[in-house]
Amino acid sequence: xxxxxxxxxxxxxxxxxxxxxxxxxxxxxxxxxxxxxxxxxxxxxxxxxxxxxxxxxxxxxxxxxxxxxxxxxxxxxxxxxxxxxxxxxxxxxxxxxxxxxxxxxxxxxxxxxxxxxxxxxxxxx
Numbered sequence: 870x871x872x873x874x875x876x877x878x879x880x881x882x883x884x885x886x887x888x889x890x891x892x893x894x895x896x897x898x899x900x901x902x903x904x905x906x907x908x909x910x911x912x913x914x915x916x917x918x919x920x921x922x923x924x925x926x927x928x929x930x931x932x933x934x935x936x937x938x939x940x941x942x943x944x945x946x947x948x949x950x951x952x953x954x955x956x957x958x959x960x961x962x963x964x965x966x967x968x969x970x971x972x973x974x975x976x977x978x979x980x981x982x983x984x985x986x987x988x989x990x991x992x993x994x
Contacts, residue, residue, distance in 0.1 A: 877990045938950075
């Protein structure tokens with residue numbers, strides 16, 4: 870399976886970006902999917918996760934109310950709408966997917982089987 874992430878870039882504080890992650894080589898509509906990020910010198914952290922149906926979502930406290938995760942199972946694609954971006958959001962963003970249930974996976978990145986290549990988000994004036 871390949872996960873192709875896109876949509877990163879340079880944005881000013883307060884701006885918005887929309888990340889996309891399209892899976893190929895495997896149908897992911899029954900998977901849990903998530904976005905992680907990793908800033909320089911920091912551990913990879915889960916930003917948001919969504920269950921297979923799209924009805925259950927979870928966000929890190931630092932992005933709650935600013936980021937929205939969604940998925941289009943017909944397109945095998947995961948999205949992350951990021952609004953009111955701040956400098957602390959600067960990181961490489963990775964999409965991940967795994968056939969295990971949303972509850973079993975939790976926030977541990979090591980439990981996710983499939984990863985995209987990452988897309989850089991830089992928030993700076």
